[in-house]
Amino acid sequence: MDPSSTTTTINEAIDIASEEAAHGRGGFAAIIVSGLALLGSLYSMWETTLKQPQINLYVSENIHYTRDPYGGFEVLAVPITIANGGARDSAVLSMQLNVKNLATGRTEKFKSTYMADAQFFGSRDDVAARIKRPKLPFAPLSVAGRGFFTGTVLFYRAEGSEKTLIEPLSKIEMTLTLSIPPASNFLDKALTEVPQPITINADVPNFFVGALLSGDNAPLKVSGL
Numbered sequence: 001m002d003p004s005s006t007t008t009t010i011n012e013a014i015d016i017a018s019e020e021a022a023h024g025r026g027g028f029a030a031i032i033v034s035g036l037a038l039l040g041s042l043y044s045m046w047e048t049t050l051k052q053p054q055i056n057l058y059v060s061e062n063i064h065y066t067r068d069p070y071g072g073f074e075v076l077a078v079p080i081t082i083a084n085g086g087a088r089d090s091a092v093l094s095m096q097l098n099v100k101n102l103a104t105g106r107t108e109k110f111k112s113t114y115m116a117d118a119q120f121f122g123s124r125d126d127v128a129a130r131i132k133r134p135k136l137p138f139a140p141l142s143v144a145g146r147g148f149f150t151g152t153v154l155f156y157r158a159e160g161s162e163k164t165l166i167e168p169l170s171k172i173e174m175t176l177t178l179s180i181p182p183a184s185n186f187l188d189k190a191l192t193e194v195p196q197p198i199t200i201n202a203d204v205p206n207f208f209v210g211a212l213l214s215g216d217n218a219p220l221k222v223s224g225l
Contacts, residue, residue, distance in 0.1 A: 053090030055195045064217040076155045083148040092141040093179045102171040110155035124215030174200045
């Protein structure tokens with residue numbers, strides 16, 4: 001709804017209530033009806049113009065594990081949808097995936113490093129030929145009011161190590177969190193809902209490291225969504 005039209009409706013409701021009260025027409029019932037119209041207009045204005053961002057995160061079950069041969073990084077490809085239930089625009093600055101190997105108890109941080117599309121999953125890496133699967137560096141995501149964003153995020157382990165975290169036939173627990181811009185004032189801080197982390201449990205299938213390094217992906221068996 002156009003904010004100007006909402007303001008016009010509110011003004012009309014006030015004018016009607018004032019006129020009815022001034023001329024004594026309709027009495028108390030007319031005032032009640034006009035008051036309800038005013039409240040409805042104020043609620044509509046809140047929902048369509050003033051309501052703070054309300055970010056909700058949804059994760060698909062189609063999570064894949066792979067390796068980046070250019071550095072040997074462990075990578076998790078996670079399809080996500082971010083919906084904004086508020087009227088104001090918002091942004092997601094970054095994402096973090098804390099991954100725990102349930103057998104060893106080790107936990108590592110994975111950060112949102114790249115975005116991937118169909119070409120990433122339909123191509124391969126070849127270090128000898130200097131061929132890289134196409135991907136885009138992750139940038140802060142803009143989510144318009146009442147809008148949404150859908151895409152696949154590539155999470156890379158934040159710190160490299162010769163000892164891998166995710167092994168064939170292992171079980172892992174992933175906790176996904178979002179970072180959004182801080183509220184600009186106390187009122188916005190009080191009314192803005194912080195996105196809640198999502199925890200995902202998954203079984204890792206058997207895989208060959210050499211196949212992952214050349215562009216293969218190991219689909220995880222996800223539970224607990």
